[in-house]
Amino acid sequence: MGKGSNVQKATAARERNQKKMGKSDEERKAASAKAAKDAAAKKCLLCLQTFMVNVKAPQLLLHITAKHPDLTDYTQCFPELAGYDPNDPKGEKAEAAAKAAAQKKAAKAKKAGGPDLDSLLDAGLKKGKK
Known part of the structure; x- marks a missing residue:
């Protein structure tokens, strides 16, 4: 019974130490690459400004009206706005x-x-x- 408790203590200590150490180098690189990909998920085709992956269509429309006021076709900037109606944003x-x-x-x-x-x-x- 004495050996079992030492093994459990060693396992618990090893897990605690791994939590304190944080992420490994591979995990950090993968997280960094994912963050960079998400930061440039949507790009205006005219001015090449990038937008985060979670940006909504009204925000993209705001970019178009502010930066490209003479533009009437939204898909020239963002192809994902095809079929989007600014008067009916939720469809x-x-x-x-x-x-x-x-x-x-x-x-x-x-x-x-x-x-x-x-x-x-x-x-x-x-x-x-x-």
Whole structure:
């Protein structure tokens, strides 16, 4: 029983010392490389200014309006802004329009004599057994 307790004490001391030492050189290099990659994740194609990986579309739009005021196509600076509407930043209007179109299609199919198979499948219904 005496040997077991010494082994446990040595293991606990070794773990404590590793925590005090911090990261290894490889871990530091990997973290540094990841931070550098994240810092330059998005780049303006006109002025080559870099932005962090977590920058939102409204901030990119603010850059465009401040630095490139004569520009009308946002994708010339940032291709990831394709389809972005500054009047609808969260996409709620587009989502509501798509939902309304789906409801209109379902109403039209109902008037035509029942729903067609595509509208049923779009609604989440599965094909039954044959």
